[in-house]
Amino acid sequence: MSLPSSVKIVEVGPRDGLQNEKEFVATEVKIDLVNRLSAAGFRNIEAASFVSPKWVPQMADGAQVMAGIERRPGAIYSVLTPNMKGFDGALAAHADEIVIFGAASEAFSQKNINCSIAESIARFEPVARAAKESGLRVRGSISCALGCPYQGDVPVPSVVDVVQRMAALGCDEIDIADTIGVGTPGRTREVFAAVTKVFPREQLSGHFHDTYGQALGNIYAALLEGIEIFHASVAGLGGCPYAKGATGNVATEDVLYLMNGLGIETGIDLEAVVSIGEFISKSIGRANASRAGRALLAKAANAACAS
Template identity: 45%
Template sequence: MLELPDKVTIKEVGPRDGLQNESEEVPFKDKVAWIDLLSEAGYSYIEFSSFVHPKWIPQLKDARSVATSIRRNPETTYAALVPNMKGLEAALETGVDEVSVFMSASETHNKKNINKSIEETYPVLEEVVKMAKQESKTVRGYVSTVFGCPYEGDVPVEQVAEVSEKLLSMGIDELSLGDTIGVANPKQVDDVLPRLQERLSFDRIAMHFHNTRGMALANVLVSLQHGITTFDASLGGLGGCPYAKGASGNLATDDLVHMLHKMGIETGIDEQKLKEAGDYIQKVLKQSLPSHQMQVLNKERV
């Protein structure tokens, strides 16, 4: 029926993208304990924090302490988001494995998020990528608002391709294309990906879907059919975009893993350990996580 891969790579972004939207400060010790639980679940990649100025994202002000306190699994890449050279320097001091740079495909969202135009952002990121590579670190790039912008609406595919090509030309190792506000639908993904593939090599592309309108898993399925085999996800569906009102809910790692395993696609992730890690963080947050798998777990306990 479908041409699907045998294996998929899932990159956990919960400790960064998931927690950054939480208004109540999550205690440092709980972040460390949660990441340690995630490390036991079989992930090949965990994005543990972001080295941004605390005034922008107070929740992640302890990035340095988290980086130096977690128990690192030698089979896992531990990555962090960096906005500029100052953030990169701090990340490098902690022995981060990989750094991520980020920008938007839409001008307005980029200005709201980074306080710079797209053209002004390029030289800043180019400097970061160059230094990270000199330090023998791998670099990941994020492009936001690929399928729609909260301020501009539809974003032209040509604009997405242009920004993506520019980041790849800087020497990044992988590019994650983000549906930042969760507006993408399967038909749109099916239309956009072939057009992007004309200009981008999909062996270096990942997808980052949000589940704001409940279509993330469907969008993953379409992406799989187009040859994408790497996806970002957040355990329990935690998180969203702090600069896009109402854009709550990342693609839930546990729902994604469950779907892929039922379809016979390997992820290397242990579902039972995912439940334990998900249960831990929802108790810390004193709230039920929105993923279907966590809702099932919570009902079974009643």
């Protein structure tokens, strides 16, 4: 299969990237981050989360963030909604898309939410139904699709099963997520080859973490299977509490550099994203985890010195 001519990059930094930060990130910084990302050309931004502040205190200001952002016409602003209370918050905040989530690993589901995969998906039935009745898009995210911190290997049929369950809820898009970053290109191709048999290829996305340095290789493998949607986090924001030493989501700058090199259109300004990565890294006092971002910043600094 030939590579796609264009892809959609879903920017997850404002939600998935920031949610594990221990120090609270100011609401104004979050709003500024989303606005800068919108201006850089992203068509889909995961902007906030409507979960209990008790469990994710970093996301307690989701309503304020959604109220403060400048919305780019045609862009999709997504929020995570674990239950009906979260959905009500998302609806009031005028979200364009809600994100529901389940695991492909039975062990992960039991350890984290104390119920089976089937039970976890059933809990989302009223949320998905309410979203559809309100005209909102629904995205389903499947964690541990390429490996689990508790059971290790996750059989491909288990991933296919959860995709089918998510599809039955009416999901417009389904994410295949390598939550702990253990996936390899060969397994990535195997999983996507299987799930594209039961759900439209153009509605599937790849969500890769770079714990073992395989994220870009996995993205290329997914491209070879015709996948056209990928998640990334500016400056490589994020991490995983289940994988010691995890470096978090694949950096958006690295993904854009890859796509540009392959001649694949994204509609996103790489130079602007490099600047945004530096902005948010300095704002929260952490190192910029994007290798392409750091290299391009260094190149620009050297050029400025030479002139």
